[in-house]
Amino acid sequence: MKKFLDEGKLLLVAIPVLVWTLLPIYHLFVLSISNQESMLAGKLWPDQPTLQNFQIVFAQQHYYLHNFWRQMFNSFLIAVATGLITLFVATFAAFAIARLKVKGGRTIMNLALATYLIPAAFLAIPMYKAMGSYGLLNTQASLILAMVALASPYAIWVLKQASDKLPKELDEAAVMDGATSIQLFRLVYLPLMKPSMVVIGIYALLLAWNEYLYAFLLLSSEKAVPLAVGLGLFLSADDAPWNLLMAAGLLYAIPPALIYYLFRKNMVGGLTSGAVKS
């Protein structure tokens, strides 16, 4: 009896939590399969569920969606480039700071941490102005660079902490055998760091895929912007076809959500070593 009571109490927590969590996602899904009428009537479930919205999105048959696939590709390109460049920059830096104990490494680490902690929204305007003076505005390179700058600090921090956990004796043994720094990096460090590098690559990739503010500041041409900004264009009209927006939004949300769930264990493991940016 007491067991049932306990279970009941837990359910009393679980049900409101699930309703609260799932409501906007359910709403997103329902609108994406609603026709215009059901949507405007605010139905909990559409009268005639339809996949027509997705057809329109796939065929880019709406003014707001003319560049859908192009923008999806842009999002992909920017995210992958950010992930790879961040990995390159951060792995090198973490190795130099944690294993080679390079002079000034600690200072750089602290400066990077400060950059990580200052909210990106406050760096956006200065970065926008700087991009203007570099002549990079409206190029995807500017967004990739900005995202690398925003992703690297946390990446370096996590990789440095993981590096600190590797036993020192490994380096010493390799040095005894006459290994140079670069051999140490390639043969000892990289193989051991692979799991952390996967987490960091995904972190940077998702950060770039999800970014809205920087993308809409740095890029303006409809052919150059990633999908996040393409979806934001729907905000410019009051009577926008929200059902189409939700269908496109769902397609945009699925890849990162899948990645999150596939790598959930690793991501949560990364959490315990600090804090991922929420």
Place this chain on the structure above:
Amino acid sequence: MSTAAMTAPLAAPREDASAFTRDRAMWGAIMLAPYVLVFAVMVVYPVAYGLWLGLNWNSYRALFADPIFIRTVVNTIVFLFVAVNLKFLIALGLSGFFVQQRPWIRIVLVLFILPWAVPSIPTILSFRVMLNPENGMLNQQLFQWFGIMEGPGWLTDPTLAFMSSIFVHIWKSLPFWTLILITGRLAIAADLYEAASVDGANRWQQFRFITWPSLATLYVTSTMLSMIWTLGDFNSVYLLTGGGPGDLNHVLATLGIRYMRNNNLDLGIASIIVAMPLILPMVFVMVKRLSKGPDA
């Protein structure tokens, strides 16, 4: 005599060692260079440029004369205080729920982290449509179930719109902090609780004397981190209400962008610089805490 015998064989490796030290120093510099370059180009120069643009004294006068700015500062403080505290109280409670060992609770947890896993744009825009006072799902349902003809103006009433932004912010960031507090709770040794219940401690006493003391440091660190990031939450305000109605609901993170889009860059920069005395001390404390180690 043994010293002499010892130093001879050590002399040769020392030369090797210094060669290796040089090699290390060289490669250390080379490998740190890409990040130093990114940092110089994307952080140092922009910040210096921003500060230089911010040297115009008149823009601060104009800023403090702007009623929207004053309103924004008040909004930001209320937003921070309400959102962070509410979020952490809920997260603290929910983490206690999620550490219960039940298979079905694991499934609930998997669903619970969805807001964190899904990008902001589609979900916040979904909120925006759902809360639309005229044909949004929420008010339409209020009408159908309760016959409320004119439902609340979730996004058109200034106070409600502000609360909606806080609500959306909490929705998005709650899973992350709950996960953090769950890992904190799981790190507490189970036999502490067993011993306590043998001694007849009730639930509250267990929380008060076991859970809270173990979680307190993590709770404070997390709250501070969350304060900084909440301060920078652009999306929950901008994508939901655009800072409206009537520019009454901006926070410092969105106000700079608003000034910039109105071709008033000087005020945008000034509003960011004015926020720095609020942000930098927190950043400074957090850098000190985090550079010591993850659990500091």
